[in-house]
Amino acid sequence: MRLCGEPGLNLYLTAFWRVFMQRVGKVLHMENISVFYGRICAIRNVTLEAHEGEIVGLIGANGAGKSTVMKAVLGIQRSHTGSIQFMGRDITRMSTESIVASGIVYVPEGGGVLPFMTILENLQLGAIHFKGDLHERLKRVFERFPILDERKHQLAGTLSGGERQMVAIGRALMSAPKLVMLDEPSLGLAPKIVSEVFNIILDLQKTGYTLLLSEQNAKKTLQRSDRAYVFQTGDILLHGNGKELLDNPDVQQAYLGG
Amino acid sequence: MLVVEVFVAQLVSGIKLGSLYAVVVICYNLLILVTGILHLGYASLLVLSMYAAWFVLNATDNNLILGIFAAILSGTVIGAVTAPIFLPFIRRRAVLEALVISLALGIISADIMSHWFNLGLPIAFPPSLQMEGTAIRWGLIIIRMGELVTLFAGIIIVFAFLYFLNKTKRGRMLRAVAQDTEVARILGISVSKTAIFSFALAGLIGGLTAILFAMSTGTGSSILGDSLSIKALAVLFLASIGNLKGGLICAIILGVVESLAMGYLPGDWTNAIAFSVVVVILLFKPEGLFGEQH
Numbered sequence: 085m086r087l088c089g090e091p092g093l094n095l096y097l098t099a100f101w102r103v104f105m106q107r108v109g110k111v112l113h114m115e116n117i118s119v120f121y122g123r124i125c126a127i128r129n130v131t132l133e134a135h136e137g138e139i140v141g142l143i144g145a146n147g148a149g150k151s152t153v154m155k156a157v158l159g160i161q162r163s164h165t166g167s168i169q170f171m172g173r174d175i176t177r178m179s180t181e182s183i184v185a186s187g188i189v190y191v192p193e194g195g196g197v198l199p200f201m202t203i204l205e206n207l208q209l210g211a212i213h214f215k216g217d218l219h220e221r222l223k224r225v226f227e228r229f230p231i232l233d234e235r236k237h238q239l240a241g242t243l244s245g246g247e248r249q250m251v252a253i254g255r256a257l258m259s260a261p262k263l264v265m266l267d268e269p270s271l272g273l274a275p276k277i278v279s280e281v282f283n284i285i286l287d288l289q290k291t292g293y294t295l296l297l298s299e300q301n302a303k304k305t306l307q308r309s310d311r312a313y314v315f316q317t318g319d320i321l322l323h324g325n326g327k328e329l330l331d332n333p334d335v336q337q338a339y340l341g342g
Numbered sequence: 343m344l345v346v347e348v349f350v351a352q353l354v355s356g357i358k359l360g361s362l363y364a365v366v367v368i369c370y371n372l373l374i375l376v377t378g379i380l381h382l383g384y385a386s387l388l389v390l391s392m393y394a395a396w397f398v399l400n401a402t403d404n405n406l407i408l409g410i411f412a413a414i415l416s417g418t419v420i421g422a423v424t425a426p427i428f429l430p431f432i433r434r435r436a437v438l439e440a441l442v443i444s445l446a447l448g449i450i451s452a453d454i455m456s457h458w459f460n461l462g463l464p465i466a467f468p469p470s471l472q473m474e475g476t477a478i479r480w481g482l483i484i485i486r487m488g489e490l491v492t493l494f495a496g497i498i499i500v501f502a503f504l505y506f507l508n509k510t511k512r513g514r515m516l517r518a519v520a521q522d523t524e525v526a527r528i529l530g531i532s533v534s535k536t537a538i539f540s541f542a543l544a545g546l547i548g549g550l551t552a553i554l555f556a557m558s559t560g561t562g563s564s565i566l567g568d569s570l571s572i573k574a575l576a577v578l579f580l581a582s583i584g585n586l587k588g589g590l591i592c593a594i595i596l597g598v599v600e601s602l603a604m605g606y607l608p609g610d611w612t613n614a615i616a617f618s619v620v621v622v623i624l625l626f627k628p629e630g631l632f633g634e635q636h
Contacts, residue, residue, distance in 0.1 A: 179532070198518055
């Protein structure tokens with residue numbers, strides 16, 4: 085990009101522009117985060133980032149540290165080193181309550197819906213930090229998931245796995261978040277429902293949400309990720325564009341069955 | 343006719359007593375569900391609010407509004423101030439330690455009441471608080487205004503609490519913590535703040551109940567807390583711990599049984615009857631009459 089005639093100044097402005105865009109476009113930046121469970125290291129010096137509107141895939145085997153990354157972002161697990169920036173703001177030492185209020189939501193494995201509450205109550209709980217019009221928000225979630233509207237007074241515990249996942253994602257969207265973290269959303273679901281869940285994820289991206297997606301289903305995740313990180317026993321083994329990683333022979337051998 | 347009148351009188355008095363037990367039991371359940379703690383000292387702290395009301399009534403020449411306000415305020419403050427003591431145990435889920443601490447708080451407050459107030463003698467509330475006027479008279483049955491107010495106030499508190507729990511944002515937050523602490527945290531609910539809030543709320547309701555007890559019985563003493571917590575325990579185990587609706591039903595039943603036993607049996611056999619039933623229920627239906635349900 086040529087901004088002005090002077091070559092030295094041009095170089096300087098270009099660099100400034102790049103840094104500026106990085107700052108503006110970057111939703112999440114995690115640097116050198118390590119989390120220990122007692123003496124066991126769950127993640128070691130993890131550095132990752134997510135830009136606006138991206139799907140960032142975290143893939144790896146069970147126990148590789150994918151969930152721990154999300155819990156560290158949410159402040160449920162604390163790191164003694166490094167820092168986590170969200171929308172240019174340092175959230176490393178903030179309480180989970182404030183982190184959620186600032187616009188990060190986490191959908192845990194299995195959805196984490198509250199079984200003894202109705203679908204409506206579950207959704208309302210997603211908006212406890214939301215300051216805007218609750219009815220409008222609820223309307224939007226019901227437009228996205230009409231089945232939840234039909235059954236809103238049903239107890240969430242009576243739903244199937246796929247429906248629970250819908251409630252969980254709907255609940256996460258209730259607060260109009262900036263970053264949605266989905267932890268193994270397709271785990272334990274029938275193949276048809278898995279495709280449905282991935283369609284929902286793509287749809288979320290189209291609406292403008294930034295997504296952090298942890299999955300064991302490596303192929304589906306990499307196909308849809310703008311950026312992806314491959315985890316192995318707490319370390320980031322590889323990272324890059326999802327489609328590039330899909331072609332990587334190491335990834336193919338380890339996660340895609342050769 | 344006389345037999346029927348006596349029976350109805352005992353029944354009404356039993357329902358009144360039961361509605362008070364129901365309010366107390368609901369607070370025990372609130373604390374158990376949200377914080378996981380069986381607060382054995384809660385009833386003694388409730389009686390402490392009675393003493394606060396009595397103290398203010400004496401100091402202000404029986405100003406009822408100030409007296410009632412003192413009970414509610416002291417209940418809430420005691421709840422909120424004692425909550426942080428429990429927080430480390432709630433986090434560690436150290437239920438037994440928390441049980442001992444709650445018992446200790448009850449014992450300490452009972453001792454404070456018996457040493458610092460009224461030379462350890464039972465306290466008496468002014469007749470104006472008890473509303474001596476007759477509300478209903480039917481043959482032998484005379485129901486005092488105060489008793490009627492107690493009955494309805496007890497029922498109103500229970501329904502107001504259930505409305506709060508089911509229909510308001512704060513209530514939903516309490517239920518979320520009660521159902522799944524981890525999920526509640528993920529949703530951005532502070533578990534510590536919710537625990538403190540539930541202690542304060544239980545204290546507030548306790549303060550109101552203290553006034554109702556004062557209205558209903560006209561007296562109070564430091565050992566009232568012990569008998570009240572024994573009754574609450576019986577109801578909790580009878581209904582199954584943490585079951586709000588079951589707790590309400592069993593509280594009313596206990597109140598009626600107690601009242602009938604007092605009317606027809608020589609001596610007070612209520613506790614013996616109640617706990618015999620508890621033992622039988624625990625032996626044959628360990629989850630309680632109403633099973634596990636939130």
